[in-house]
Amino acid sequence: MVTIYDIAKACGCSSATVSKAFNDYADINIMTKQRILKTANEMGFIPNTQARALSTKKTWTIGVLFQDESKGGLTHYFFAQILEAVKEQAEKSGYDLTFISRIWGDKKRTYLEHCRMKKTDGVIIACIDFESEEVQELMKSEIPVVAIDYSSPNVSSMVSENYKGLNILTQFLIQLGHKDIVYMNGHLTAVTYERINGYRDAIRKENLRERIINSKYYDRKTTIAVTKALIESGDLPTAIIYPDDYGALWGIKTLREAHIRVPEDISVAGFDGIELGEMLHPRLTTVKQDMRGLGRGAALKCIKMIETKKITKTETTVGIELVAGGTCRKLDK
The missing domain is CATH 3.40.50.2300 (Response regulator)
Incomplete structure (x- = not known):
């Protein structure tokens, strides 16, 4: 298995420099960082996520809270495309997704309790009763939260026009x-x-x-x-x-x-x-x-709050497009 010491040797630098490159520290030359990441990729390096979490105080996971009344689950036509965009952007930024629920084994927990137990760095919420007491509790917590298709001054959100x-x-x-x-x-x-x-x-x-x-x-x-x-x-x-x-x-x-x-x-x-x-x-x-735009924007907004350690409550609007199909006809005058 390739280690950071192997990468350090291949790049002619210290293991501390390699660690800084992986953890995106500011005090490392951008060219050095790119060379280290390129070498690590070529050598097939697989990071130790537990060690990474200890060193950065992060779990590198974003929670997804989704529970629509239609019971469509992941087959929900609208949310499935949004979730795929969230997943792509999260993975590109080095994060994994985990689903949040009120059930933990055989015990019931609040959404906030579940997030704290899983130590999720942030949460993205969609297709749920946003006005419920438990969802409101989560949105008012110390955890960065982004809501999709929900407009409120109390939480960061991504909405369409x-x-x-x-x-x-x-x-x-x-x-x-x-x-x-x-x-x-x-x-x-x-x-x-x-x-x-x-x-x-x-x-x-x-x-x-x-x-x-x-x-x-x-x-x-x-x-x-x-x-x-x-x-x-x-x-x-x-x-x-x-x-x-x-x-x-x-x-x-x-x-x-x-x-x-x-x-x-x-x-x-x-x-x-x-x-x-x-x-x-x-x-x-x-x-x-723009379902992919909503998902990608939600992931980026959540990650920014995680990495800057600043919870914002801004609303970002994504454009729409009229599709004049054939199920509407012009009436005779």
């Missing part, structure tokens, strides 16, 4: 001639309220009928039930905006099973820009979020 997304999507439908547009919102969070306001402002600008129906994000059962209730009401709109693409796909299936054609009889749009929407024929109209 949610207001703009619903606003331009609603305007797009209005430009197609739609005057009766239903928006099915997801769980009532700060992000959801931004989307509702985006929809409302576009509707009110044209003095149109406001129709908002409560639903849930990534919830097949609720989406089907709400869509069926709308069909049975006998008051179908000309267009429906679902909380997310997953809901839009189930909504389209439910409408078609009731012999309501999309887009011939009713237009449908989603939000997120997941790959499944591209596979649909015709392609789903949606607002595409």
Whole structure:
């Protein structure tokens, strides 16, 4: 097994210098550091993570707290892409990921207790009840935390342009001639309220009928039930905006099973820009979020707080893109 002493000998320097290069100390020449890291890689050096943790007072792990109500787990179409980007950026920076839960063996712990027991350097949170007491406790702790798709002055976060997304999507439908547009919102969070306001402002600008129906994000059962209730009401709109693409796909299936054609009889749009929407024929109209940008940004923000030892509470906004697919049609005047 290759040791730091072997690398030091190959580079013609001391083992202390090699150690400084691995631990990114400031008092080492950048060229020397690059030469040491290159030599270590060529020699197949594998760092001793336990020794590294002792010397740096870090475990080099970032916790991931994720528990969506849809029970989709790692198959969650939206979060899976975000998590992959988090993983790539963390690994590139020398960190591992570990999942945080309330269960430790046969005992229940709070999220904060779990993080402290695992000694995670930081935590990234997504798809969870951010207002729960345990999550709030974690966000107010000494541990660097970054929330994804959650807006609050109490924690650092990565969010999309949610207001703009619903606003331009609603305007797009209005430009197609739609005057009766239903928006099915997801769980009532700060992000959801931004989307509702985006929809409302576009509707009110044209003095149109406001129709908002409560639903849930990534919830097949609720989406089907709400869509069926709308069909049975006998008051179908000309267009429906679902909380997310997953809901839009189930909504389209439910409408078609009731012999309501999309887009011939009713237009449908989603939000997120997941790959499944591209596979649909015709392609789903949606607002595409930069999921990889959200994940990469969350990892970088968390790592910066860890390495500077300064907890910040800033919000970073990532852009969106309207995808004008074929599930929305222009109405005849």
